[in-house]
Amino acid sequence: MLPLPPLYPITDASRPExxxxxxxxxxxxxxxxxxxxxxxxxxxxxWLELRAALADAAANGGWPFICVNDRADxxxxxxxxxxxxxxxxxxxGDLPASEALRLPGLGGCHIGASTHGPAEWEAVxxxxxxxxxxxxxxTATKPDHAAPIGLEGLRAGCAELRAQGLAPIAIGGLGxxxxxxxxxxxxxxxxxVGELHRTANPGALGWEVQRAxxxxxxPFRPGQGVVILGGSGAGKSTLGRALAQRLSLPFHDLxxxxxxxxxxxxxxxxxxxxxxxxxxxxxxxxxxxxxTPAVVALGGGAxxxxxxxxxxxxxxxxxxxxxxxxTRAWGRVGQDPRRPLAQDRSAFMARCATRAAAWSLAPxxxxxxxxxxxxxxxxxxxx
Numbered sequence: 001m002l003p004l005p006p007l008y009p010i011t012d013a014s015r016p017e018x019x020x021x022x023x024x025x026x027x028x029x030x031x032x033x034x035x036x037x038x039x040x041x042x043x044x045x046x047w048l049e050l051r052a053a054l055a056d057a058a059a060n061g062g063w064p065f066i067c068v069n070d071r072a073d074x075x076x077x078x079x080x081x082x083x084x085x086x087x088x089x090x091x092x093g094d095l096p097a098s099e100a101l102r103l104p105g106l107g108g109c110h111i112g113a114s115t116h117g118p119a120e121w122e123a124v125x126x127x128x129x130x131x132x133x134x135x136x137x138x139t140a141t142k143p144d145h146a147a148p149i150g151l152e153g154l155r156a157g158c159a160e161l162r163a164q165g166l167a168p169i170a171i172g173g174l175g176x177x178x179x180x181x182x183x184x185x186x187x188x189x190x191x192x193v194g195e196l197h198r199t200a201n202p203g204a205l206g207w208e209v210q211r212a213x214x215x216x217x218x219p220f221r222p223g224q225g226v227v228i229l230g231g232s233g234a235g236k237s238t239l240g241r242a243l244a245q246r247l248s249l250p251f252h253d254l255x256x257x258x259x260x261x262x263x264x265x266x267x268x269x270x271x272x273x274x275x276x277x278x279x280x281x282x283x284x285x286x287x288x289x290x291x292t293p294a295v296v297a298l299g300g301g302a303x304x305x306x307x308x309x310x311x312x313x314x315x316x317x318x319x320x321x322x323x324x325x326x327t328r329a330w331g332r333v334g335q336d337p338r339r340p341l342a343q344d345r346s347a348f349m350a351r352c353a354t355r356a357a358a359w360s361l362a363p364x365x366x367x368x369x370x371x372x373x374x375x376x377x378x379x380x381x382x383x
Contacts, residue, residue: 001166002129002167003188003361005032005033005206005364006179006209007196007206007209007210008033008169008189008190009193010034010035010037010191010196011035011036012037012197013038013040018049019041019046020049020052020053023057023064023066026202027057028327030203030206031064032323032366033064033066033086034064034066034067036069038069038071039069046074047077050068050074050085051077051081051083053066055083060349061327061348061349061356062356063326063327063356065085066086067086067087067089067112070091072095072100072106075109076105076106079103079104079106086110087110087112088106088109088110090111090114096125098125098127100127110129110130111129112128112169113130113132114132114171115133116147117153118160121160124166128166129166130167131167131169133153133168133187134146135149135172136151136171136182137150138173148172151181154170158185158186158187162186168186169187170182170185174191174192176205176208176209176212180215183213183215192205218380219379220379222383223293224293225249225293225316225318226240226243226319226320227295227312228322229298229362230300231300231324232333232339233330233331233333233334233339234324235322237253238372239297240295242372242375243376250295251296252295252297253296254298254299258282258285266338267337270341275301279301279305282299282301283302283305290311290312290315300351303359309358319362319363321362321363321364322365323365324367326348326352330345
């Protein structure tokens with residue numbers, strides 16, 4: 001099932017703030033995925049805002065991912081400009097998902113559907129990998145919504161979608177007080193519009209909802225090994241050490257293991273042998289770190305290799321993507337001489353954007369400005 005962030009923000013075109021600015025603000029707050037909903041703006045206004053948002057995200061490491069609501073035509077235009085969105089969310093009356101994936105440049109998109117009752121839950125286009133379930137209750141941000149389904153409807157819809165391998169998103173008039181209830185009912189994420197845009201601190205709201213999901217579904221089991229992945233400067237090693245100490249498990253930093261074995265720093269390996277030689281070393285040394293439960297921090301590029309991902313899963317470790325906005329990570333490590341791939345900002349951002357697709361295959365850890373000790377405590381809420 002597609003891993004999704006616990007809170008799925010949606011833009012609100014009724015607000016005076018431009019949609020592209022809303023997406024930028026939410027990305028800076030720590031949200032890795034935002035849905036672009038442009039109604040009731042006309043097509044031209046929506047296109048200009050979407051193009052601006054996608055270009056801004058592309059320049060900042062692909063952060064945040066953007067999912068376009070309803071407008072396959074605008075997603076197609078974006079793809080023609082080299083700005084294909086992360087996804088496309090389609091309503092029951094929109095272009096079928098399987099047809100949308102045939103549009104030039106959109107074959108790699110994640111497709112979501114809107115579902116409102118048993119007939120729709122049971123007939124989701126197989127091209128979809130996630131779907132909204134609702135509305136849970138009525139909402140002023142969508143006055144033409146279907147009849148609310150309530151808790152029992154949400155539970156039934158989530159069960160049906162999960163049985164098909166789809167990630168269910170609870171939609172419709174939700175706030176943080178609904179989080180635990182919705183996650184217990186089987187939702188993978190909560191979509192929010194009004195509650196999110198009314199708050200002065202959206203990151204705090206995201207943190208609260210993430211804690212609620214971990215309370216219902218902890219990110220790892222007692223005694224299970226954990227692999228932390230993500231970009232350079234995300235804080236993987238610092239978090240890994242704190243988590244290992246709390247779990248009384250060994251900690252391994254794969255870069256440190258490579259340096260110890262080779263007798264030279266990573267920067268020297270890159271300079272003298274090239275990046276590919278370093279990747280070979282990563283794949284060769286990783287299996288030994290997965291033989292017994294431990295906390296393992298990977299280098300930024302290690303998760304791109306399918307063989308490494310398969311090793312982690314086969315070993316029974318829980319992979320977790322420590323997802324920080326790339327601009328924040330660059331502020332920490334930019335031009336650090338010990339980090340050969342963090343010398344040029346444009347190259348750093350482009351690499352983040354390329355790697356994000358692989359990182360997002362793992363469940364996400366979102367700091368929202370919190371330090372490692374807060375993250376560790378929050379992850380262990382249900383223990």
